[in-house]
Amino acid sequence: MKLTINQVTRSYKGKKAVDDVTCELTPGVYGLIGPNGAGKTTLMRMLADVLKPTEGEITLNGESIRVLDDRYRDLIGYLPQDCGFYSYFTASKFLRYMAALKGMGRREADRRIDELLDLMNLREQKHQRIGKFSGGMKQRLGIAQALLNDPKILILDEPTAGLDPKERIRFRNLLSDLAGDRIVIVSTHIISDMESMAKEVLLLKEGRLVKKEEPEEILKELDGKVWQLSAKADELPELTRRYLVGRVQRKGDGLKARVISKEAPIGSASRETPQLEDIYLYYFGDSPESED
Numbered sequence: 001m002k003l004t005i006n007q008v009t010r011s012y013k014g015k016k017a018v019d020d021v022t023c024e025l026t027p028g029v030y031g032l033i034g035p036n037g038a039g040k041t042t043l044m045r046m047l048a049d050v051l052k053p054t055e056g057e058i059t060l061n062g063e064s065i066r067v068l069d070d071r072y073r074d075l076i077g078y079l080p081q082d083c084g085f086y087s088y089f090t091a092s093k094f095l096r097y098m099a100a101l102k103g104m105g106r107r108e109a110d111r112r113i114d115e116l117l118d119l120m121n122l123r124e125q126k127h128q129r130i131g132k133f134s135g136g137m138k139q140r141l142g143i144a145q146a147l148l149n150d151p152k153i154l155i156l157d158e159p160t161a162g163l164d165p166k167e168r169i170r171f172r173n174l175l176s177d178l179a180g181d182r183i184v185i186v187s188t189h190i191i192s193d194m195e196s197m198a199k200e201v202l203l204l205k206e207g208r209l210v211k212k213e214e215p216e217e218i219l220k221e222l223d224g225k226v227w228q229l230s231a232k233a234d235e236l237p238e239l240t241r242r243y244l245v246g247r248v249q250r251k252g253d254g255l256k257a258r259v260i261s262k263e264a265p266i267g268s269a270s271r272e273t274p275q276l277e278d279i280y281l282y283y284f285g286d287s288p289e290s291e292d
């Protein structure tokens with residue numbers, strides 16, 4: 001299975017939200033990463049076939065998804081960023097409704113719904129109204145609906161938003177299990193979520209695909225450039241002027257900062273092993289949302 005994004009551009013009133021993106025996706029997990037407004041949602045909506053590219057096309061095994069039409073949509077599961085729930089529906093009613101929209105038979109749907117409620121740890125909430133759900137529960141229900149038709153292509157727009165750290169670990173493991181013969185595309189601000197499981201990371205900046213590489217390869221770029229340094233608290237402005245400064249921990253009138261620099265930075269500094277969050281800082285010049 002090969003999903004190809006071929007010179008795809010999407011403009012809104014002449015402004016390019018996605019700008020000439022070309023890449024090929026095969027089974028495995030892809031992490032789509034970029035700051036707010038980078039074009040992640042727009043690209044995912046085009047992959048989910050709910051939005052048409054202004055230019056270029058998306059093909060599955062060489063056939064345009066516009067031509068494949070329902071044959072393509074039958075293969076996809078999509079968690080939109082804002083998964084418009086009906087708050088007066090119960091979890092099971094909502095999933096039944098979504099299953100019906102996907103053309104699933106009642107018996108098949110009921111079996112699958114129980115399976116998914118178990119998988120997403122929502123069994124106890126089966127008959128609860130969605131209006132009473134926490135953000136994390138709603139998110140897990142959204143993931144469940146995306147999995148209803150056992151999709152071969154799974155598109156998840158910020159699936160970890162609203163999940164607590166424990167739920168996130170569960171979700172990461174679930175994705176790794178699901179990957180197998182599926183193409184899974186996940187957008188996230190929490191880049192560390194992708195470190196252990198993404199086959200490749202796609203960095204999107206101002207609509208352009210600036211990098212598509214295995215996490216290990218991307219990390220090599222920063223070998224020897226990540227440092228941990230100790231400094232006085234009042235030296236922080238000078239540090240941020242000279243270096244890309246990531247996580248800062250303050251202690252009394254001192255601080256510890258993670259910085260990216262080609263040369264050894266001032267003061268006492270030790271080299272650190274690069275992590276994906278350093279890559280985020282390196283490419284986007286800003287600290288990503290932290291994990292804790």
Ligand SMILES: Nc1ncnc2c1ncn2[C@@H]1O[C@H](COP(=O)(O)OP(=O)(O)OP(=O)(O)O)[C@@H](O)[C@H]1O
Pocket residue numbers: 012016017034035036037038039040041042043081
């Ligand atoms: N329906 C729309 N009409 C006009 N402009 C839009 C529309 N949807 C997106 N845009 C613009 O396109 C750009 C990319 O938006 P998009 O939502 O795809 O980014 P994103 O990377 O998903 O951001 P976020 O992380 O905030 O969700 C932004 O500048 C946004 O304002």
